[in-house]
Amino acid sequence: MKKYCIIGHPIAHSLSPSIYNRYFQAMNIEASYEARDLDPASFDEEVLGIIRGYDGFNITIPFKDKILQYLDLDRGAAEIGAVNCVFDGKGYNTDWIGFIRSLQGIELIPPVMVIGAGGAARAIVYGLYRMGIHDLHLMNRTQSKAEELSQSYSKRFGMKIYVHPFSALERMIKRAGTLINATSVGLKGEHFNVTPETFSDVRVLFDVIYTKTPLQRLAVRQGIKVVMNGRSMLYHQAVENLRIWGILKEDHFHRIFEEVTS
């Protein structure tokens, strides 16, 4: 019997156990996938046991960077500085892959503006870099985190990331061709403090949240042609996890994913 899990804190909200366990059942794979809520204070004591004890696992907030020192890293994980998937002692980042695959066939209209500077934003900005988009605008509630992301990616990848204060959110969205929300705003029904007209010139909206949010609803009402939520990113990162673990049958997984998440 194979064992998989996701570690995080908190972890109760994760859809991953339902998705993967249904997939294992449907595929007659003898395996289980559990959610493990780890106390951050005992992470260093427990992590080696987890690396040894599971056939593969995922990592979410707040451990994506804490685990780096315990693993060999693939290029994406090393360059982003965050791991969300582990197999055989090696750490991968499948978020950026999920992001770029979810955009297949979609043209991102410049200027590109990203809101957020947490784990999702780091993966998305890296994904933009790997797609050939090297110039973008960045804003985050805590501006110092945006500055840090900008400096680190400018130095390592030669990107030009212009950081603006969060107080300029409305003004900056008005100038954006493509707006990417990489924050958790909307997960609980929250909305950015901007007027509906702010979005009138935005052509593409990508919202990392995989449920319908006020931002997405507003974008549709404002006539933005391309409005995407994070569901497709979630799907493609999960496909990549299964591929890394050597247990992917994509047509079956697609059906299960639709059943569990719709």
Ligand code: NAP
């Ligand atoms: P994180 O590292 O904790 O970062 C959270 C981000 O949201 C930070 O930029 C934070 O700003 C911002 N934020 C939180 N509350 C805010 C508020 N009230 N106003 C303005 N900004 C706020 O989390 P993460 O890993 O980046 O995840 C962010 C979201 O992406 C989560 O909802 C997660 O579920 C989702 N996600 C989706 C996928 C997918 O496949 N679709 C993949 C990964 C993550 P500060 O820096 O100022 O705190």
